[in-house]
Structures are given as structure tokens and as C-alpha cells.
Amino acid sequence: MLAAADAALAKARALHAPVLLAEVIEALSPARGGVYLDATFGAGGYTTGILDHGADRVIAVDRDPEAIARGLTWSDAFGGRLDIVEGRFGDLEELVETPLAGVVFDIGVSSMQIDQPGRGFSFQKDGPLDMRMSxxxxxxxxxxxxxxxxxxxxxxxxxxxxxxxxxxxxxxxxxxxxxxxxxxxxxxxxxxxxxxxxxxxxxxxxxxxxxxxxxxxNDELGELARGLAAAETLLAEDGVLVVVTFHSLEDRIAKRFFQKRGGKAARGSRHQPLATEDVPSFEIMTNKAIRAVKDELDVNPRARSARLRAGRRTDAPALALTAKDIGLPVPPEQRGR
Ligand SMILES: C[S@@+](CC[C@H](N)C(=O)[O-])C[C@H]1O[C@@H](n2cnc3c(N)ncnc32)[C@H](O)[C@@H]1O
The missing domain is CATH 1.10.150.170 (Putative methyltransferase TM0872, insert domain)
Structure with missing residues (x-):
């Protein structure tokens, strides 16, 4: 049984090169130990990296039943250190309870999803017009x-x-x-x-x-907003949040989130202390988004549009997040036309 899980894990590792993996691991520094959440499990590239680099445990979430089924073929190879959970990261607070040492989001669609014409994400080959991750x-x-x-x-x-x-x-x-x-x-x-x-x-x-x-x-931008807010609540003090995005709409939301929660929007002084809602709940770790270097781009052109932003949780309380805080567009069905 374990031999089958080991073989399936070896195959999964050989098939998939996750984007910005070294940078994700450096930011999360799982060698500190603790429980980490991979909110977008996919083919498990980040999850295995985090486990390989010393995390005590990883909780891996994905809304795609196929990604979950594939992961379950090898999760036993980590001897109880990996829990794979089917669900949406917009619902993280219902899925995860533990205070977390790190959370990573790798937003968007996986190559497994894009490459299968039957999932309907791509116009390179014909397929049903589906696109439902779940x-x-x-x-x-x-x-x-x-x-x-x-x-x-x-x-x-x-x-x-x-x-x-x-x-x-x-x-x-x-x-x-x-x-x-x-x-x-x-x-x-x-x-x-x-x-x-x-x-x-x-x-x-x-x-x-x-x-x-x-x-x-897939209500992807709404999911991202809810996921970021949940991560703020679930992270322990000094826990690290890493967000990898692939297009400007997502990156803008991640950037605004860290600006709002990282104390960039307002500065206090001795004479005028910060209002509660302005006390930073994150220390920003990436002043500019991190992008893939040439070596990675040479082997993985998909990394071209990837942007990584990260922050370290302070002890300030988590606060409610409004759509306006992070520039979330009003969804078309709510525009009253
Ligand atoms: C870019 S892939 C992640 C790849 C992963 N980092 C790896 O190394 O294999 C994104 C994954 O996130 C999942 N996903 C997207 N939105 C989600 C959501 N709101 N909740 C849970 N999973 C989601 C997709 O189904 C997909 O499998």
C-alpha cells in the first residue's frame, strides 16, 4: 500500500514543476515547523515542497474533485503529515481550525485543468464549454x-x-x-x-x-477576497501569508490587501495614534511583487506572468474586509442592468 503511494508520489513529482517554488518556500520557511495551509493544492507541488522542507503538517485544500482524487493516491507517503480537503478557500474558516504557521494561495487554473479539453478551459482543442473547477x-x-x-x-x-x-x-x-x-x-x-x-x-x-x-x-475574485480575509483570521502571530497570482486583476487585489492590512494606507504618530482599523495586521515582506527569474522562465514559460506577494502576521486583531478595501469589482449580476 505504502509502496503504491510512494510510486504515485514519485510520478506526481516528476510530472509537475510548480511556479516560483523556491521563492514560496523561502517566504514560508517551513523549517520553523508548525501547520501550513496550501489553499490551492492542484498537483501538490507546493504541498510536497512545504513538507520536504520541514513543516510538521500540511492541510491542502482544492475545490476540484479530480485534484483531490489524484492527491489521495499519494498522501499516505507522508505518513499522516498531510490532510487533503475538498472545498473552496472562500470557506476556509469552516474547513480549517488550527492556528496556522503559513498559508499559500496559488491563484487560478492548473495546467492539469487547462490541458484536459473535457474541462472546457481552453480553445486550443475543442471541448464542452464548462470551466467549472468544482x-x-x-x-x-x-x-x-x-x-x-x-x-x-x-x-x-x-x-x-x-x-x-x-x-x-x-x-x-x-x-x-x-x-x-x-x-x-x-x-x-x-x-x-x-x-x-x-x-x-x-x-x-x-x-x-x-x-x-x-x-x-468560479467567482474567482470573490473567492480570493474571502480567502485572504480568512487567512488573516487563521494565521498565528508570525505566520506567513504568500499569494501567487497570474493576472493583473488578481494581483491588484493581493496588492491592495497587503497595502490595507500592512499599514501602508495610514501612518500614526505619537500625537495621533492609529485607529484600530489601521493597526497593521501584516508586516509586508515584498515591497515589490517577486517575479520568476530567467532560469525558471527558460524551463517554465507559464511563470512569465506570475507575481508573488507575502506578509508576516502581526499580533493585531483581524478585521472585516470590505470589497472597497481591496478594489473588488462589483459583479456583473449585481450591476442592476
Ligand atoms: C495554479 S493551481 C495550483 C497549483 C499548485 N500550487 C501546485 O503546485 O500544483 C490552482 C488550483 O487551485 C484550485 N482552486 C482555484 N480556486 C479555488 C478555490 N476558490 N478554492 C479551492 N481551490 C481553488 C484549482 O482547482 C487548482 O487546482
Missing amino acids: QSGPSAADIVNNATQAQLADIFFIYGEERASRRIAKAIVAARAETRIDTTLALAEIIERQLPRPKPGQPHSATRVFQALRIAV
């Missing part, structure tokens, strides 16, 4: 075929920063009046027809709309 709830096809034209335009503009959002939304509504749009290639073709051909080196014209739909289907 494999439950409304899919991208449900949104594309049922949302109003104004809602679609808002989704593409807010979550994809797509300037042709209205034109693309109109084309989708016209196309779906003829026949349902149920596959990734059918949607990509509609988008391609609306946009000029990208210049060499520019991303495929459907990239921004696919990103936007993925964010909407």
Missing part, C-alpha cells in the same frame, strides 16, 4: 447561452479587460439565437470573427473572453 454549479455554457447581452459585455469588460466586450456580446447573442453555443471552439470562432487577427507575439483573440468567463463561472 465540477458543479452553472457552467460557462450556461452563462454564454443565458446571460443578457449587457451582462455578457460586463463580464468580458470587467473580468477580461476586453475592449471589444459589447461587440463580442452582441455577436454571441446573435449566434445563440440560431443554435446553442456549447463548445470551446464554437465560442472561440465567434470571438475571432469580431476581432482583428492578433499580431505575432500577441495572445489569441479569445484569450481575454475565456479568462473572463472562467473568473465569472
Whole structure:
């Protein structure tokens, strides 16, 4: 049994090179011991790294049942030091109780999810227009075929920063009046027809709309906001929070969170002490986001857009976080159109 877990672990290690692993481990410094939370388990690259570097225990969370099932084939190899939990990190406070020595978020979609056409995240190969990380709830096809034209335009503009959002939304509504749009290639073709051909080196014209739909289907920005707030509550004093993001919308939220909670927004003085809500709950460890160095980019081009931000928990109490604090956009369905 253990031999099977060891073999499965060796295979998992060989298959996956996690982004910015050395930098994540340096920030978390698991050799201090204690319990660490990997909020985005994926293929387990960070989890195994944290365990290899001396953590007493890792609690690993993922909302994708396939990621959980794969991890369970090798978790026994760590002899009880690893607990794998299926759930969303927006619900962390219900999933995890222990005061934590470190929390890491590696936000976004995994290569396992992107590479499987059946999950519907990619337009490189045809597949069902799905994009649900949890494999439950409304899919991208449900949104594309049922949302109003104004809602679609808002989704593409807010979550994809797509300037042709209205034109693309109109084309989708016209196309779906003829026949349902149920596959990734059918949607990509509609988008391609609306946009000029990208210049060499520019991303495929459907990239921004696919990103936007993925964010909407999985409520990714809302999850990030709830996850960061939960991490603030669950971390012990001196515990470290590490956030790795892959696009500007996510990075902006992480940056604003650390600015707000890291005491950058307001400074006190002897004469005017800080208000409770301004006492920093994190000491910022990364003044600028850390990015992958050339050696890593040479072997893992996906690391190109990765940004790492980290902070160390102070003894200040955790406070409620508003959407405004971190610049969370108002979701399209709440915009009253
Ligand atoms: C970029 S991958 C993580 C890769 C991981 N660091 C590794 O080394 O293998 C992101 C993972 O986070 C998961 N995920 C995304 N949003 C989530 C959420 N709100 N709650 C839990 N898991 C989430 C995805 O299902 C995916 O498996």
C-alpha cells in the first residue's frame, strides 16, 4: 500500500514543476515547523515542497474533485503529515481550525485543468464549454447561452479587460439565437470573427473572453477576497501569508490587501495614534511583487506572468474586509442592468 503511494508520489513529482517554488518556500520557511495551509493544492507541488522542507503538517485544500482524487493516491507517503480537503478557500474558516504557521494561495487554473479539453478551459482543442473547477454549479455554457447581452459585455469588460466586450456580446447573442453555443471552439470562432487577427507575439483573440468567463463561472475574485480575509483570521502571530497570482486583476487585489492590512494606507504618530482599523495586521515582506527569474522562465514559460506577494502576521486583531478595501469589482449580476 505504502509502496503504491510512494510510486504515485514519485510520478506526481516528476510530472509537475510548480511556479516560483523556491521563492514560496523561502517566504514560508517551513523549517520553523508548525501547520501550513496550501489553499490551492492542484498537483501538490507546493504541498510536497512545504513538507520536504520541514513543516510538521500540511492541510491542502482544492475545490476540484479530480485534484483531490489524484492527491489521495499519494498522501499516505507522508505518513499522516498531510490532510487533503475538498472545498473552496472562500470557506476556509469552516474547513480549517488550527492556528496556522503559513498559508499559500496559488491563484487560478492548473495546467492539469487547462490541458484536459473535457474541462472546457481552453480553445486550443475543442471541448464542452464548462470551466467549472468544482465540477458543479452553472457552467460557462450556461452563462454564454443565458446571460443578457449587457451582462455578457460586463463580464468580458470587467473580468477580461476586453475592449471589444459589447461587440463580442452582441455577436454571441446573435449566434445563440440560431443554435446553442456549447463548445470551446464554437465560442472561440465567434470571438475571432469580431476581432482583428492578433499580431505575432500577441495572445489569441479569445484569450481575454475565456479568462473572463472562467473568473465569472468560479467567482474567482470573490473567492480570493474571502480567502485572504480568512487567512488573516487563521494565521498565528508570525505566520506567513504568500499569494501567487497570474493576472493583473488578481494581483491588484493581493496588492491592495497587503497595502490595507500592512499599514501602508495610514501612518500614526505619537500625537495621533492609529485607529484600530489601521493597526497593521501584516508586516509586508515584498515591497515589490517577486517575479520568476530567467532560469525558471527558460524551463517554465507559464511563470512569465506570475507575481508573488507575502506578509508576516502581526499580533493585531483581524478585521472585516470590505470589497472597497481591496478594489473588488462589483459583479456583473449585481450591476442592476
Ligand atoms: C495554479 S493551481 C495550483 C497549483 C499548485 N500550487 C501546485 O503546485 O500544483 C490552482 C488550483 O487551485 C484550485 N482552486 C482555484 N480556486 C479555488 C478555490 N476558490 N478554492 C479551492 N481551490 C481553488 C484549482 O482547482 C487548482 O487546482
